[in-house]
Amino acid sequence: MSTHFEMNNILFLDIETVPQYEHWNDVPEETQHLFELKTQYQRKDEFTPKQFYERAGIWAEFGKIICISVGYFVEVENNYQLRVTSFAGENEKHLLLDFKELLNVHFNKKKHLLCAHNGKEFDFPFIARRMLINGIQLPEKLNLFGKKPWEVPHLDTMELWKFGDYKHYTSLSLLTHIFGIPSPKQDIDGSEVASVYYQDKDIPRIIRYCENDTIAVAQLLLKFNNLPILEKKNILQVSLQLENS
Structure with missing residues (x-):
C-alpha cells in the first residue's frame, strides 16, 4: 500500500468523549425521552435507557468532547519527528475553538489532510456536530458541504485497511499488534x-490515553507506506493545553 501523501502535510488526531451528564437522573426529561428513542434499536429489550446511558458519549447529540489530541510530522536531520499535543478540559467550546484555530492557522492549505482511525465514521463528524451545537462555524477542513468524495481532506486508517471491504471492521489495537507497533491501550x-x-x-x-492513540495512528500510516515506525526518542509530546475556564 502507498498513500502517496507527504507525511508532514497530515494532522493526526483522536478524540475522547463522555456523556454530557454524569448521572441519568441529571438528564432533562425531554432529553431522556429522545435518548430512549435514539437508542431503541441498539438497546432492544436488553437494557433500559438508564442502563444504556453510560454509552451516551458515542453520540454527538448526547455526549461531549473532553480531549482532542493531535500529532504532526516534522523533518529533523533527515528523520521524521512526531510532535503531539492536546486540547482538553471541562470547557468543550474552548477546546473546540483552540482546535479550530490550529486548523485555520497551520493546516488550512489544500495539501493538508486530517487522519484518524475510524475518523470518517466517528471523530470528524463528531467534532463537526459538536462545533455546530456550540455555535462555532465549521473550519474548511470539516465543512464537507458541496465537496465531491475525492475533495474531502480526510484520511481514515481503518478505511485504508478495508481495501473496499465495507463490512470489515478492524480495531486500532489489532492493527498495531499485527504491525508490531507499541500498543496504545497500556492504561x-x-x-x-x-x-x-x-x-x-x-x-x-x-490525555495520555488519547495521545497514545494519536501516536499509534501516525505509526500505522508509516507502516502502510512501508516506512519504519518512529523510535520513542523521535516522539515529542509537547506541553498540554488544558481548557478549564
Whole structure:
C-alpha cells in the first residue's frame, strides 16, 4: 500500500468523549425521552435507557468532547519527528475553538489532510456536530458541504485497511499488534474514559490515553507506506493545553 501523501502535510488526531451528564437522573426529561428513542434499536429489550446511558458519549447529540489530541510530522536531520499535543478540559467550546484555530492557522492549505482511525465514521463528524451545537462555524477542513468524495481532506486508517471491504471492521489495537507497533491501550480503554473523567477527575490520564492513540495512528500510516515506525526518542509530546475556564 502507498498513500502517496507527504507525511508532514497530515494532522493526526483522536478524540475522547463522555456523556454530557454524569448521572441519568441529571438528564432533562425531554432529553431522556429522545435518548430512549435514539437508542431503541441498539438497546432492544436488553437494557433500559438508564442502563444504556453510560454509552451516551458515542453520540454527538448526547455526549461531549473532553480531549482532542493531535500529532504532526516534522523533518529533523533527515528523520521524521512526531510532535503531539492536546486540547482538553471541562470547557468543550474552548477546546473546540483552540482546535479550530490550529486548523485555520497551520493546516488550512489544500495539501493538508486530517487522519484518524475510524475518523470518517466517528471523530470528524463528531467534532463537526459538536462545533455546530456550540455555535462555532465549521473550519474548511470539516465543512464537507458541496465537496465531491475525492475533495474531502480526510484520511481514515481503518478505511485504508478495508481495501473496499465495507463490512470489515478492524480495531486500532489489532492493527498495531499485527504491525508490531507499541500498543496504545497500556492504561485504560474507551469504556473507562467516562469514569476516569467524572469519578476520578483525572484529565491528564485521559490525555495520555488519547495521545497514545494519536501516536499509534501516525505509526500505522508509516507502516502502510512501508516506512519504519518512529523510535520513542523521535516522539515529542509537547506541553498540554488544558481548557478549564
